Amino acid sequence: MSGLRNLLRTLVQRRRFERELDDELAFHVAARADQLERDGVARAEALRRARLELGMAELHKSDVRAAKGLAPFDGLMLDLRQAARSLLRNRLFALTTVAILALAIAANAALFAFFEAYVLRAPDVRAPGRTVDVLAGYDDGQVAGLWPMADAEALAAAGAGTLEGTWLANNVRVPLLGDAPKMTFGLAVSASYFDLLGARMQRGRTFDVVDERTREPVLVLSAAGWRRLAHADPDVLGSVLKLGPTSYTVIGIAAEGFRGLDVVTPEYWIPRAGAAAIASDIEATTMGGVLREGVTVAQAQDALATALAGRTAEDGGPTRVVVAARTSMFDGVEAGTLKAAAIPVFAGFLLVLLVACANLANVALARAAARRRELAIRVSVGASRWRVARHLLVESLLLAALAAAVGTLVCAGVVAALQRFVFADVGAVAPDLVPPAFEWGRSAYAALLALVAALAIGLAPALEAGAQSPVHGVRNLGTDGRARTGRLRDVLLVGQIAASAVLLVLAGLIVANERRVDDLDPGYDVARIVDTTFPVPTERALRELERVPGVAAVTAVARAPLYGRAWTAPVRVAGGDVGVGFNHVDDRFFATLGIGLARGRAFLPEEARNEANVAIVSAATARLLFGAGDPLGRTFEVTTDLVPIPVGRYEVVGVADDVASGIFLEGRDRAMVYFPTAIGGKHAGALLARVSGDVAATSRAIVDACTRANASVLCEPTTLAAVVQQQRVPFAVAGAIATALGCAALAISCIGLYGVVGFTVARRTREIGVRIALGATPRAVLRFVLDGAVRRIVLGLALGLPVCIAISALVAAQLEVIRAFDSRAYLAMPLLLALVAFVAAFVPARRAARIAPTEALREDG
Amino acid sequence: MATILPGTLDVLVLKAVSLGAEHGFGLLQRIRTLSAGALEVEQGALYPALARLENQGLVDAEWGTSDNNRRAKYYRLTRTGRARLEQQRSEWHALADAMALVLGAGKGAAR
Known part of the structure; x- marks a missing residue:
């Protein structure tokens, strides 16, 4: 131990060590000369003899350095100096190598930075190790985030023993009304959310169970929301933000570091109670909780499972509880998926680094070949082969160290730039993402890559140089x-x-x-069908939209097509249960979209109004359910109450042409069943319009029509063609x-x-x-x-x-x-x-x- | 004049240091005087040995002034150094006694 301390001290005070060593030997000579002088030898002669007796001072000094354990460091310093000199002589080679390697390292490090920030880093909450998601598992192995309300309540009760508490949360997307209306993104949460996650506030307070019980419309801004929605006004507490139809009072601003659990930090949090007016699908909710100290994920999962005891697949809903530790900005299941998905991405990036290394190794080999004479001379004047090999390795290590440093800098720049430019404009709501800040972990990753690269580049020529015969090298002859x-x-x-x-x-x-x-031909004119994005269809909106010049027809549907996969439900026919996609549409849907009906008819207005037990199936579905026979008048059954289709027997009244309404990769729907709905019914959720005039001008007119229909609504009309493009x-x-x-x-x-x-x-x-x-x-x-x-x-x-x-x-x-x-x-x-x-x-x-x-x-x- | 046995230089130097703080040159003199001129440590070997002992924490060094008013580096035994010297001395005695027994044995002693 003392040896190591001594060594470190000597290394730090190297200059002093050398001076003292000189002084000590000088004293020795002087003392011996004094002695000789006392014996009668003349001073000059005495000094000469003293020096001769001592012998080669440089040799003794090098022995002392070796005894002090300095030799390897001196060798390394020498190698470094030589390497630096050699690289300075070959500036073009050094620059190219550093540039190629730095870029490859930067790309890898940037990828790692994002991965680390979003998938590996635990969210900044009170109890990061104990924070969990409660996910809904289905019999077919699927795991989803949403729970029906009834289940959520049963789960909260069942989890009391193993969880400190639970919260429910729903996304809210609603326009903030005012001088310049804009879309906002928030979270409707239970009051327990803040205490369980350890919310930190910079001003005001969070809402509590009292606010929740009195259904008070109060709102907590996140730091990002405070900047974006309130222009960082310090006096915003107590003022009112009009979110859609509801006026919310701002009661607090969260501290900068508190972002909740998700990748996109919400702009605000509002109580779930009373949020139904602006969050339409609040009847299903995500659920999270914090484990009690010492409770494992498996124990909590077992305890929660009792809430679903007796639930079978026939009921159609979740049959399992999946408790997953929240180790990152994604829930456990998503994080697992992302980790799996990241493997090919990392592989691709590493492959580029590998190509760069192979290339540079090649250059290094060529260079070593060109330097054969120099290296051979070194060997023949007594440098050991290991010494020569080490010299080449140190050279590539130096290059790699430079590349790692440059790469880390480039990476920091790239990450900052990506953060600013790419992520700033994703979607209508500029999401506030967790910044992938400079992290030592990432530099370590870059350093590790650089080390591997250095070995890859330097090893081959080093081995080669070590194995070379000096005679052949000096004479520059070819050898094996x-x-x-x-x-x-x-x-x-x-x-x-x-x-x-x-x-x-x-x-x-x-x-x-x-x-x-x-190449996708959806089967209808997506360029002319506009999703008005009017939140909940009303008669008034319908009338206003129909009055817009350029709008040829308007239809109400449960869900506009092409926003991802269609909802699916099991339907029962004689042959058993068949999974089909479904949508609820009104009586004008097929005419408005221009989808042909091969057999039968569209819904009648009264069927739509009553949401009658009739259905229109696509041609493919007809074959799937009823084979070659005539589908008209045939029936199928809906047996589960866990999809938004009433349980009952439905009669097929029409067969529609096959169209594409899911994701473009799947082409036209394999099975699509349409059920009737109408404005004012339970299911209508979107208004689509067919535009006959200029799409851009008509879209602007549609925005005005929406606002005339409901002053608190800000529409963002989008053609279905644009929706497909987003896919x-x-x-x-x-x-x-x-x-x-x-x-x-x-x-x-x-x-x-x-x-x-x-x-x-x-x-x-x-x-x-x-x-x-x-x-x-x-x-x-x-x-x-x-x-x-x-x-x-x-x-x-x-x-x-x-x-x-x-x-x-x-x-x-x-x-x-x-x-x-x-x-x-x-x-x-x-x-x-x-x-x-x-x-x-x-x-x-x-x-x-x-x-x-x-x-x-x-x-x- | 006897040559110094391999491996014994360190213990000789340690012993010389144990007699009081002294500079390198003085230590050489001491060893010669103590051995009545029989042991002569090679001058160049002394300083690496001192460096080794200092690294092991057996001796301490500090700069002082010599009799002739020159700046000199004085070595002193540390507590660990004293313990090590004690240990090595007893080891040496055991070895020397055993060697003496073996080498002094007459014919028939091994029966």
Whole structure:
């Protein structure tokens, strides 16, 4: 222990240590000389003899340093100084290496930063380890967030022993009315929410059970909401915010750090009690809680399960309780999904780093080959092979350290920029996302990547240099070492091309799937059907909308189509239960959307008004439920009360053409059943309009019509075509990332190929000169040089494509709607890669063909 | 003049230091005087040995002034150093006695 302390002290005060060592030896000489002088020797002669007796002072000093344990550090410092000098001499090489590596590291570190912030980091709450989500599990293995109210109450009672408390929460999206109305996003929560999560306030108070009981319309702003909705007005407490039809009084502002549990921080929290007016689907709720100290997730889950005891799949609702620890900004199930989904993304990013490393290893090998003479001289003047290898390793470590530092800086910039520009405009409500701030964890990740990169880059040439025979090296003769270097470099290059092929083909597949949006023929004119976004349809709204010039027809539906998958329910026919998609529509729906009816009729107005027990099925559903027979007049049964369709027997009165109303990847609906509803009925939830005039102008008129119908409503009319386009966003993002990665890999690989071919040409100038002198035509030389490059490209593709096929098959097995084998992706991308790579090889190869034999032969070998 | 046995330099230096704070040159003199001129420590070997002992915490060093009014580095035994010296001395005696027994044995002693 004292040895280590001593060593550290010496390292810190190195200069002083050296001075004292000199002084001590100087004293020794002086003392001995004094002694000799006393014996009668003249001073000068005495000093000379004293020095001779002591011997080589430098040797003693180095022994003392070794005894102090300083030798390895001195060696390292020497290596570092040499490496720095060597890199300064080759600035272009150093800069390129650092730049390529830094970018690859930055991309990986940025990805890690987002992943860490959203999926790994625990939310900032009072009891992060004990905060849980209570999720609804179904018999088919699905897990969802929403509970029916009755279940939620039963669960809260059952959990009293294992949970400190529970809360319920619903999303609220409602316009804030005033001079400039705008959409807002908030959370309707139980009063227990704040205490359980440990809400911190900067002003005012949270609401409590008293507010809840008196159904007082009070509101707590989040710090972000305070800035956005109240312009950070310090006197906002006590003022009124008009959210839709309800006037809420602001009673508190949460502290900056308190963001609740979700990725998007709500702008405000309001009591669930009394929120029904602005949160339409409050009858189903999410549920969370905090475990009592010492209670495990499994114990809580068992206790809560008693609330659902006796529940069977026939009832249709949740049959299991899933308690999942809240370890991140997503609930446990979502976080698991995200972690699984992140694997291919991380793999893609790491693949780019790998390509960069392979490329730089190649460059380093080439450089080591060019420096054979220098390294061999070092070995022959007595440097150990380990010493030479260490020197090369230190050089690549230094490069990697620089790259890690630059990469971390770039990463911080990239993260900040993405945070500002990309996330600021997602959706109508600019979401306030948790900032992925600078974290040591991320720097450590970057450092780890850099270390791996350094080893990858430095190891091959270091081993090579260590194994080299100095005699051959000094005379710059080829040895078996060169053949091995060449092979290793070929492997690296082929690996790069294979990795680029994988990334490019996958990018192609994603883009091809995204393009399917454009191929989708929904079966009705989505460009002219506008979702008015009027919250709850009223007769008044209908009349105002119908009066708008340019609006040809208006219809009320439960849910506008194309906002993701249709709701599904089991219906019972003679053959058993069949899962179908469903929607409630009024009597004008088919006419308004222009969906044809192959058989039968549309709903009658009185059927719609009474929400009668009749149904219209799509042509595909008719076949699914009734086979080839005539579906008209046939019936099916709804047996579960857990879907919003009354239990009962329904008669089919019409067969509608198949259309697409779910997600675009699935094409037209496989099974769609329409039930009747009307404005004022239980189910009507949206108003759609068919626009005959100019869509933009009519949309503006629709906004005014909405406000005339209800002063507290701010419509955002959207064509269904735009809704479909929104579905492509995740694909577009994934496609952009994959394309960027693929292009980066391709560029790096091509630079590598260019370098390798160029290097080969440079090294074999003499040989090529001989060939030309012996009568080889430029064409033959070109073919001879390109031959190797083409072989590498073909081999790379041959290795990369099977990997692509394996990944495609894997994805296709999991997501059947994804088209995993797209001819364009599998043909065009490898072709593009081959072409670009060929050009990269061709340019230096042409140089070889132009070598003048006399020049080449004169060159010193 | 006898050569110093391998591995015994450190204990000699330790003993020399134990007689009172002294600089490197003085320690050499001490060892020679104590051995009646029989043991001569090589000058260059002394300083690495001192550095080793200092690293192990067996001796302490501080700068002082010599008889001739020069600045010199004085070494002093630490508490651990004293304990180590004691231990090594008894080890040495045990070894030396055993060696003496073996080497002094007459014919037939091993029967």
